[in-house]
Amino acid sequence: MSTIRVRAQESGGVVTVRALMTHPMETGTSKDSAGNLIPPHHIETVLAEVGDTTVMTAYWGVTISRNPFFQFQFAGNKGDTLKLSWSDNKGESDSTEVSIG
C-alpha cells in the first residue's frame, strides 16, 4: 500500500494538490521506551512532476510534523497525471500517480 494519499483538483486552470504521507518524521531527540535516543528519520525531498516537468520540490527537515501534510498549487489541466514522490534520510522512498480531476 502506498504511503502517499493525494488528491489533485483543477479549477480555473489552477490545480490544487493535497497530500498526506505516512512517515514517522523522527527528530532524533525523542527517546524510546528503554530510554535510548531514536535516530532522526525524516523525509528530505518531495517531488511533484507532471510529465517531464517538476512543478514543485520541497525540502523538509525534522520539524515537519509526523505523517506530513502538504498542499500546493500549479497551473495545470484536468486529466493530466501528477506524480508525487518522497525520499528520506535513510534512502527509503515512495511515489504515486494521480489523475488531475
Next chain:
Amino acid sequence: MTSNKRRVFLKGTLAAGTVGVAVGAGLLAPSKLLAAFPADAFKARGFENSLQAALGTTDMPAGDIEITAPEIAENGMVVPVTVETGMSDVSEMALFVVENGAPLSSKYVLGAGAVPMFATRIKMGQSSDVVAAVKSNGTWYSATREVKVTIGGCGG
C-alpha cells in the same frame, strides 16, 4: 551562496555513486540533479546562521507575504502553517521557526507554473516567531508571525 550550493551538490553526487553513473549514462535529467537536499542548512543552529546557510543572506526586506497559522497552538507537534504571496516571479520559498534549535523547517523550489503558496504542518518546541521567506525576482523578502505554543513539540 553559489559555492555553498556547489559544495552540497558535489557532496550529494559523490555520496551517491550510482547517481553519478546514472547521470553519466544520461539516465537522469539534469533537473533532478539540482534537487540536492540542503543538509547543511537544516543543521545550522541559530536564526542568523540558518538564514545564511539556507538563503545566502540575513538581510531581507519585508514582503507582501501572508502567513496563516494559529495565534495559539495547543499542540506544538502539529501546527498548521500556510504561506502565500502576491509577489511576482517567485522561484523559492522557505519557512523558519526562530526558537527551534535548527530554525529552518522547510524550503520549496517552485517549478514551471507553480503558484507561490504552500501549506504544511510543523513542530514547534516553544512559542516562537515563524518567518516565511520568498525569493521574488532574485531577492529574498520575509514576513513574520508569532505563534504561542502551549505544549512544545520537540523531543521528550
